[in-house]
Amino acid sequence: MATVFGTYPAIQIDGATFKEKDSIKWYESRTLGVLKQINGVATGEIVLKYLQSIKAGRKVTIKPYNWAYISKTFPKDKVANLWNATAQPKDHTKANDQGQSVILEALKGEPAGGTDVEVYFTKWVIDNPKYRKSAGIAKGSAGSLADEILLHELVHGVGQMLGRDDRTAMADDMHEVSEFRSILVTNIYATDASNPVKNRPVRKDHAGTATLTAAAGENINETFLKLPGYRSHTQTFIRRFPGLAWDLLDVNATFNPVRALIKGA
Ligand SMILES: [Zn+2]
Numbered sequence: 001m002a003t004v005f006g007t008y009p010a011i012q013i014d015g016a017t018f019k020e021k022d023s024i025k026w027y028e029s030r031t032l033g034v035l036k037q038i039n040g041v042a043t044g045e046i047v048l049k050y051l052q053s054i055k056a057g058r059k060v061t062i063k064p065y066n067w068a069y070i071s072k073t074f075p076k077d078k079v080a081n082l083w084n085a086t087a088q089p090k091d092h093t094k095a096n097d098q099g100q101s102v103i104l105e106a107l108k109g110e111p112a113g114g115t116d117v118e119v120y121f122t123k124w125v126i127d128n129p130k131y132r133k134s135a136g137i138a139k140g141s142a143g144s145l146a147d148e149i150l151l152h153e154l155v156h157g158v159g160q161m162l163g164r165d166d167r168t169a170m171a172d173d174m175h176e177v178s179e180f181r182s183i184l185v186t187n188i189y190a191t192d193a194s195n196p197v198k199n200r201p202v203r204k205d206h207a208g209t210a211t212l213t214a215a216a217g218e219n220i221n222e223t224f225l226k227l228p229g230y231r232s233h234t235q236t237f238i239r240r241f242p243g244l245a246w247d248l249l250d251v252n253a254t255f256n257p258v259r260a261l262i263k264g265a
Contacts, residue, residue, distance in 0.1 A: 002014035002016075002028075002061065003015075003028040003029075003031075003032055005032060005035050005036075007052075008035075008048055008051070008052045009052075009059075010051060010052045010054065010058065010059045010060065011035065011048070011051065011052070011059070011060055011062070012059060012060070012061045012062070013027075013028045013031045013032060013035075013061075013062045014028075014061050014062070014063050015027030015028045015031075015063070015064055017063065017064050017066065017068065017069075018064060018066075027064055027122070030123045030124065031062055031121070031122075031123060031150075033123075034121075034123055034146050034147050034150050035048075035150070037147045038147050038150065038151050038154075038189075040194075040196070041189055041192050041194050041195045041196075042192055042194040042251050042252075043185070043188050043189040043192045043194075043195075043248065043251050043253065044147070044151060044189055044192075046244070046247040046248060046251070047151060047154060047155060047158070047185060047189075047244070048154075049247075050158060050241075050243060050244045050247070051154060051157065051158050051161070053243070054111065054114070054158070054161050054162055055109055055110035055111065056110040056111060056114065058111075058114055058115070058116055058117075058161040058162075059116050059117075059161075060087075060116070060117040060118070060119055060154065060157045060161065061116070061117070061118050061119070062118075062119045062120075062121055062150075063118055063119070063120055063121075064120070064121075064122050065084065065085050065086070065120040065121050065122040065125055066122060066125075069120055070082065070084075073086070073120075079134070080135075082125070082131045082134055082135065083125060083126070083128070083131040083132055083134065083135035083137060084125075084135075085119070085120060085121040085122075085125075085126065085149050085150070085152075085153050086119070086120045086153065087117055087118075087119045087120075087153040087154070087156035087157045087160065088117065088118050088119075088120070089115045089116075089117055089160040089165070090115050090116040090117065090118065091115040091116075092115075094113045094114055094115040094163055095113075095114070095115055095117075095159070095160040095163060095165045096113075096163070096165050096166070096167060097159075097163065097164045097165060097166045097240065098112075098113060098163065100112050100113065100163065100164075102164075102239070102240065102242060106243075111161075111162045111163050111164075112163065113162070113163020113164075114160065114161050114162045114163035114164075115160060115161065115163070116161070117156075117157040117160045117161055119150070119153045119154065119157055120153075121149065121150050121153055123146045123150075126144075126145075126146040126149050127146055132144070136208070137208075137209055138209070140201070141201070141208075141209035141210075141211075142190070142200070142201040142202060142203035142204065142209045142210065142211045142212075143183065143186055143187070143190065143201075143203035143209055144209045145197070145200070147189075148186050148189065148190060148200075148203075151185070151186050151189055152182040152183070152185075152186045153182070155181060155182040155185045155186065156178055156182050158241070158244070159178060159181065159241075162241075164240050164241065165178050166178050166181075166236075166240075170229065170233075171228065171229060172205065172227075172228070172229075173204075173205035173206060173207035174205050174206050175205075175206040175207070176206070177233060177236070179206040180206075180230075180233050180237075181233075181237050181241075183203050183205070183206060184234065184237060184257065184258075185244075185248070186203065187202045187203055187212075187255045188248060188251055188253045188255055188256050188258070189253075190202060190203070190255070191220075191253040191254040191255040191256075192251055192252070192253040193252040193253065194252070202220060202254075202255045212224065219254075219260075220254060220255050221255065221256060221257045221259075221260035222260070224255070224257050225257050225260060225261065230257075231261065234257050234258065234261055235261065237258070238258060238261070238262070245258050249262055249263065
């Protein structure tokens with residue numbers, strides 16, 4: 001029996017691959033703890049509520065990121081992927097954005113495309129000092145805490161559930177539009193004034209966990225929106241996820257290019 005996260009029945013935690021009862025319980029309760037942490041921050045709650053609001057019975061199931069999964073998913077690159085997490089659409093043919101009308105979907109009340117999603121994530125893996133070291137992830141480096149990693153994957157999940165995931169390549173180390181969006185939202189979360197873990201750095205790109213800092217005489221949003229293509233990618237995020245962007249507008253976070261773009265501050 002999978003664990004359901006409180007008022008978010010669209011989010012399930014299933015540790016069944018561990019087989020032993022105690023391990024399943026350990027996995028599901030630790031993961032639930034991370035979800036509660038995410039839900040305790042304004043940005044996190046907005047993302048979870050938005051995910052829950054997706055109609056057509058779509059759900060995301062969080063499952064263990066473990067050696068069996070790594071071996072199956074990255075057979076040629078097992079060691080390089082010891083420290084990781086992923087979001088996988090159940091039906092790959094329905095996850096990607098087809099340019100469908102978001103307004104028409106809103107009127108109809110459910111997405112035309114989209115699919116259920118499996119997120120593979122284990123807090124123990126993300127926290128593990130040996131795994132972090134092998135992946136070159138320094139302590140306190142940007143976007144590398146367990147709640148940030150899970151939120152990052154859930155943002156991918158939202159796109160896949162709606163059929164608005166965008167795997168288009170980007171010209172820089174953001175790699176893909178989908179990564180740009182996950183990093184954008186997680187950076188708002190990281191610098192959200194309601195986040196009890198203060199002074200989190202802003203993640204620069206998808207190549208690693210380097211920090212983005214404001215250029216001299218600018219705030220971080222100005223610097224971010226001046227990077228080649230970032231203004232238009234932020235605009236596209238707002239256009240494809242208007243309900244999510246609308247709620248993020250009011251988040252009091254140092255890094256909030258959505259607010260900066262629309263409200264100019
Ligand atoms: Zn990602």
